[in-house]
Amino acid sequence: MKLILIALAASIVILSLTGCNLSPSNQPTPYPTLAAQSSPTPLVAFPATVDPNSLIPTATLADSQAFLGYAPTATVSGIVAGAPSGPYAVIQVVTGDALNIRSAPGTNYPVIGTFPPATNNVMRTGPSASVAGFLWVEVQNPNGGNGWVNSAYLTEYVPPASFCADTRASALIKSFGDALKTSNGKTLAALVSPANGWSVQLWRGGNVIVFDRAHAQWVFVSTYEHDWGAAPQSGQNTVGALHVAVLPKLLDVFNAPAPGYALICDAIQAGGASYNTAWPDTYANINYYSVYKPGPAGNELSWRTLLIGVEYAQGQPYIFSTSQLQWEP
16 A cells, blocks of 8 residues: 555656646747648737747648748738728739639638739628638639638738838837837737738748747747758858847847938838849738848948838738848858
């Protein structure tokens, strides 16, 4: 009997020590995930006691014919369920591919039409449905009638002229810079798009890491090392936490000495480059700002440009993406 009691006590101790490690929320998942998953990363509020290193962005694959190497983390907070509205624009679909229109919500239903990547006149009819964690919305089918699309590949369309005239968008860029300079995770998270999160790219042509709001608030303290892809010059992969690998380059622009940085709306400003500096075609319907820091006299090649994509959710501008351009010998 004594031996049985000792064994039982030992079992209880072991379970109490390992129970916290069995929580799914504490199992970090590297991004990008190269396989389709059943549901998107939810936008949830984490308590202050959660280890930020366990909050690693995850990816889900939505209904597009091609996999871009990453996929949007769709949520229902960016597009209101059950409301006729529009126009919307197609995003994150590569040139030559198309966004499928299906006969009913879900990828198991037949394709009855498509929207090309540049489409910016998608109109919702009202009905919506949540399928496997994704919000599907009914839209007008250009072939006639109605059909259903995954809302992860839609964004509120804002004409470039209206975007450049919107002082809230330029104020957003300043607030974003201030949040970076003060390492304020809560402020940063509030600026990130509730619809598709914040897509971060360190190198031109490198990996894209998507942070939803729940993960964005921890980027200044998390030590999780992301793979940002190959550097243009050396070809060596850069691996590191966002605040180690990416943040210094962002601050290099936002902390530019007088006269400071310049904001250029929906156009790319660079200090001279031997490569294509075009805005990515998968973001064709996303407006953006060039945040340009010129190189000082005598060191003109030290220029740097941040490209900051802005997405509207329920009429409000939010940070959608960041990438950077620099001189490459």
